[in-house]
Amino acid sequence: MDRAIYTAMSAANASLNRQAVTSNNLANSSTAGFRAQLAAFRAVPVAGESLNTRALVAESTPFHDESMGPITHTGRNLDVALPQNGWLAVEMPDGSEAYTRNGTIEVDNQGALSVGGRPLMGDGAALTVPPQSEVTIGADGTISALGGGDDATALVQVGRLKMVNAEMSSLLHGDDGLFRSAAAGALAQDEQLRLSPEALEGSNVSPVKAMAEMIANSRGFDMNMKVIRTADENAQKANQLLSVG
Numbered sequence: 001m002d003r004a005i006y007t008a009m010s011a012a013n014a015s016l017n018r019q020a021v022t023s024n025n026l027a028n029s030s031t032a033g034f035r036a037q038l039a040a041f042r043a044v045p046v047a048g049e050s051l052n053t054r055a056l057v058a059e060s061t062p063f064h065d066e067s068m069g070p071i072t073h074t075g076r077n078l079d080v081a082l083p084q085n086g087w088l089a090v091e092m093p094d095g096s097e098a099y100t101r102n103g104t105i106e107v108d109n110q111g112a113l114s115v116g117g118r119p120l121m122g123d124g125a126a127l128t129v130p131p132q133s134e135v136t137i138g139a140d141g142t143i144s145a146l147g148g149g150d151d152a153t154a155l156v157q158v159g160r161l162k163m164v165n166a167e168m169s170s171l172l173h174g175d176d177g178l179f180r181s182a183a184a185g186a187l188a189q190d191e192q193l194r195l196s197p198e199a200l201e202g203s204n205v206s207p208v209k210a211m212a213e214m215i216a217n218s219r220g221f222d223m224n225m226k227v228i229r230t231a232d233e234n235a236q237k238a239n240q241l242l243s244v245g
Contacts, residue, residue, distance in 0.1 A: 004231045007046070007054045012224035014041050014057040019217040021062070026210040028177075033082070033101030034203035035168065036065040036210075066168050069204040071196060077136050078105040078113075081196040082163070089162040089186070090118035090178065091126050097186040098178035099164060099171065103200050107135060113143075118178075122159040123189075129158050137161070139194045165190035 021039040028034040040060040071081050080103035082088065087099035098118070106114050111131040113119070119126035122143075129135050133145040141161035164187040171179040181187050 004054070005228050007056055008224045008227035008231070010056040010058075012221050012228070014059070015217050015221035015224065017059065019214060019221070022210055022213045022217060025205045026207060026214070029203050029205040029207045029210065031102070031203050032104050032200045033069065034177075034205065035069075035101070036203075036205045037173070038063050038065055062173075064168050064173070065204055067204050069202040071199055071201055073199050075198050077134070077198060078107065079103055079198055079200045080105065080137055080161075081199040081201045083193060083195070085165050085167055086190075086193050086195065087164050087166060087179070087187075088115060089121035089164060090115055091121055092118065092178075096180070097121060098174070098176075098180050099166070099187070100178055101201065103195070105137075116177075121162040123162065127159045127161070137195075137197050139197060141193070141195060161195075162189050163193045163195065164188065165193055 018039045018041075021037050025036045039062060041057050042060050043055040044058045046054045046056060066084075068084060080088075082101055082103060087101060088103065089097050089099055092098050100115055100118075102115055104115065105120060107129060108114070109131060111129045111133070113127040113129065121127065127143065129143065129145045130147060133147050136144050136146075136155075138144070141163050142157055143159045143161065144155050145158045146155045166181070166187055168179070170182055172182050173179055
């Protein structure tokens with residue numbers, strides 16, 4: 001079988017992988033704090049007895065578009081927008097920490113704070129506020145609560161968000177959309193970080209650009225499949241000629 005089939009197959013597989021990454025980005029174009037994932041590939045020459053005349057496609061380490069998404073003022077007390085390398089810490093079922101830039105904080109009827117269904121971390125523990133209280137968040141991450149019917153002077157501090165400072169290249173991206181420290185253990189809180197209360201950072205994915213990439217990936221896949229079909233047809237005709245001879 002002609003080796004062109006193998007090289008075209010590796011290119012077609014790369015197109016499928018790029019399409020999966022692009023589709024995931026497009027699906028998260030409205031997710032708060034989402035950073036677009038970028039697919040990277042490189043050509044690897046096929047070594048043989050003669051000169052290298054063909055190359056395979058190999059995936060390189062994936063990385064992300066680290067540009068900030070648009071900041072929108074929402075007016076909601078529990079929305080926060082983080083600076084460039086700022087992250088919120090959430091607790092995982094196994095007790096470890098993961099990190100997210102999604103600033104859409106929720107509070108349940110028991111007063112537990114969470115992001116995306118994961119408990120939000122404070123100083124060493126998950127954060128809680130008095131049930132049915134009015135919650136406000138300061139620029140330094142301080143959480144204050146005011147009970148229903150209480151005077152404004154009764155506002156008390158009940159905790160502080162754990163915010164860490166880390167470049168995206170130093171974190172590992174999980175299948176659940178959360179990031180984890182590449183080093184052992186949890187990251188330390190950065191006391192200098194300041195967030196924007198009552199605001200959210202949108203996704204940095206451009207839907208128009210993502211759609212254009214999906215079309216290009218589809219055409220690239222079709223082109224490589226045509227190469228495979230042509231190589232197969234050539235092999236069949238060669239076999240016919242050999243059988244006649």
